[in-house]
Amino acid sequence: MAHSYTPGLTVTDRTTVRRRRVLPLPGKVLVQVGHRVRSEQPVARAELPGKVYPVNLANQLSIAPDEIKEYLVKREGDTVERDEILAENKPFIKWFKTEIRSPVSGTIESISPVTGQVLLREPPKVLELSAYVDGVIVEVIPEQGVVVEADCSLVQGIFGIGGEARGEIVVAVSGHDEPLTPQHLTSAMKGKVVIGGSFLPAETMARAKELGVTGLVVGGIHDKDLRALLGYDLGVAITGGERVGFTMILTEGFGTIPMAMKTFKLLSSHAGRQASISGATQIRAGVIRPEIIIPQSGKTSGEAPLRPPHEGIQIGDPVRIIRDPLFGRIGEVSALPPDLTKIPTESDVRVLEVKFPDGSRTVIPRTNIEVIEGAWS
């Protein structure tokens, strides 16, 4: 199993991240390689094509589609104001005159003599893409975007909802295993990223929304509370566009699960610092995990290098058990038996032994743990 690979989440105090910031359609890049940027600073801009409104002139004028050009007041590419006349007929008797007015302001995109339709397009919307993290531009992708590099602390969560945000880190609980209750939240937490412990109940979510908290980072939640928050049952883990009032990041999973001590300590050590967060999760190709990025000033990357990920799992690695019956327990790998082992389901699988802080040991299928990735030390 020299090449065994186990996906893991990174929790590290010092690393260098690169974030690719790409527009959804070609536009203009506003910065150059070497520029130092702030997280909220726009780095690229594009114009999103406006909404399209079809108007069936042939029907409204009761003419054949190929005749519409004779009735048009405007031509393809012309700009129109709302209620401006697009087309009209010219009857002998003025009373029978029909005028077709534009339902929107915009331009005439196309006129079809086959369908008798005119497509109107509203003015484009300007879309600005921010740097997301404080850092340096290391690459410009012409017309598309940039790559920002940042020396930072990084915590990857397992699941989140809500988009990118920024705020000061506030630790609301006294321990990694303490649930985040509504009483922990105060009005001073408006616009901040609040760190909780083991669990986030529905009442706390409601209170956070009321207070205008920017982000919530906790160990776990109940699925039923997520369903109530979203208003629907989440079928696949593709998130990031939700508008629930805050960005939420789970570090462990669903249920009441204490946040890993390493994660809690790291976040606590950065209380008062500004963080960039994103709840976007996509557990498919080009996987995206939610993250908390805290810029490091004055430190250089490489002080504590990340272990090359392809080395595979090794004895001594810190791991989290990610399946019942010991879901959420954290320990370290104490043995890697090479042979297939029969587990209670009668499946023969590759296993490993995990030693817990209290000295007890258990045997777990290798696929049911994840390495808590981070600095070697």
Next chain:
Amino acid sequence: MTVASANGSSGHHNPLNVIVATDCGSTTTKAILIEKIGNEYRQTYRGEAPTTVEAPFEDVTRGVLNAIAEIEELSGRKILDGETIITPNRASEGDAKTGVDIYISTSSAGGGLQMMVTGVVQNMTGESAQRAALGAGAIVIDVLASNDGRLPHEKIDRIRSMRPDMILMSGGTDGGAMTHVIEMADYVAAAEPRPRFGVTYKLPLIFAGNKDAQPQVKKILGEKTALVVTDNIRPVLEKENLGPARNKIHDLFLEHVMQQAPGYKKLIDMAGAPIMPTPAAVGVIMETIAKRNRLNLIGVDIGGATTDVFSVFGGIFNRTVSANLGMSYSISNVLAEAGLPNIMRWVPFTIDEQTLRNRIKNKMIRPTTIPQTLDELQIEHAIAREALRLALLHHTSLATGLKGVQQERTISDVFEQQTSGKTLIDMLTLNLIVGSGGILSHAPRRIQSMLMMVDAYEPVGSTMLAVDSIFMMPHLGVLSTINEQAATDVFVRDCMVYLGTCIAPRGRGAQGEACIEYDLTFPDGRTISDRMTFGELRLYPLASGDRATIALRPAKHYDVGSGAGVPLSQSVEGGVAGLLIDCRGRPLQLPEEQNARVAALKKWYHAVDLYPGS
């Protein structure tokens, strides 16, 4: 033996004695080694590794190399030289344990191929376009049609927001009206659709509609999309012509879409033959089985993200891909679609809703985990039954005759109220159910796979069931395109595991009332005469290849295939699980009251020794 031309791209003309094949699934990358032993090809070793489209790798080839590395360790054959696959095999140089002759692969990683299709009339050209896309192994994320009830701006918004990998446009018979076809082209152009991956490349769009509309469509969409024009998929109302559009979908998938997914460019370079989408490869194998043995067949491949269903009835092949019905990434969607009570009805113990919901969500966010305890396994098997059931419902609704076609009727049809577009799936004429995919192929006991399929599909009369031994149908599907003998040898010897026959009378009654009487004669001449009451399930050992005869005498309102209450004698084939006689009723109905349901499940599971201690 030389490699037949795959489609010209492999360029290999060496003897094929050692083959390594992978299937990059959405969760796991599976690798198998096939070796020529004597005159026969056999599957010898297998390996697997998590699919590595995730950070930190975001490169599918890493998972492929890891899976092949497992084969190296198990077989002692050196296949990799760093990150390169050693080809050809070096036996001729006196080094029999180094290298392989070809590496081939299938893939459904990256969420598969997501397509949007358009037609003029929803249940005519819209549905034909859907069948063409599904047949090519795509996931159809929406069907737009002129009469789909949506307003024009809603259609445009939908195209903009869905971000498909590819669009297939159909509509109109050749020489027919063009207005609606052009209208739809206008909407697509106005939406300026953007692909999921890559900002700069143009969205592949296939036009397979009214040929007279081609010049107009080229004018409208030629600049805005990577437009490909092909033959009309419905040239006349009475005929579907899906082949050309399907071929174009495959070509464009390889040329455009796969190139954008993480690491695929490298994978394409590594492979000695074109990479096939997994559902397309499994379809090739399913269709071959059915046609070779002249069977009516339903096949299923239940994966992590999707469940693909295949059927061949009366020689007509159909395939559907149910996106978001799967056992890992999409497991939570099975819960959302089936509803909790439908899942819980298969679980032989009580569990509170919150715990179950959290467990299912945890599997969704950590999709590569496996059940470690028996109750976790039973929950996954319950979810699998619902995923299989829902995917078959989806398939049944699409595997139909052509709609909107005037049917020729004879005097004998006068009293039959048949409509066009009737489903082709007829469970009474079904001969074989074939299951594939992790949950079916890797079930610790084969009877578990058999009962999952029986519970989900509710076969009636007499039906054979089989399972892909270790999930290698995709590999064999792609292999069959380059070396049919190798694919056939391995399929027969190592892949297909016959589970046995299920006999199930159609009809329902009260618990405990008489259902059937039977005389069962085994190959050694031993005969058992017995009776079963409604609600009973029974399993007789009957080995693979063995045939028994059974004389069935159903009670008056039960039908075993010849009509209600009509006796039937038939020969039945065995398998690794045996002969299952299922008197639980069709349609299958479980007790509604919780304690009675749990008791019934325990009784059935015990009757077939489904789980340890059951």
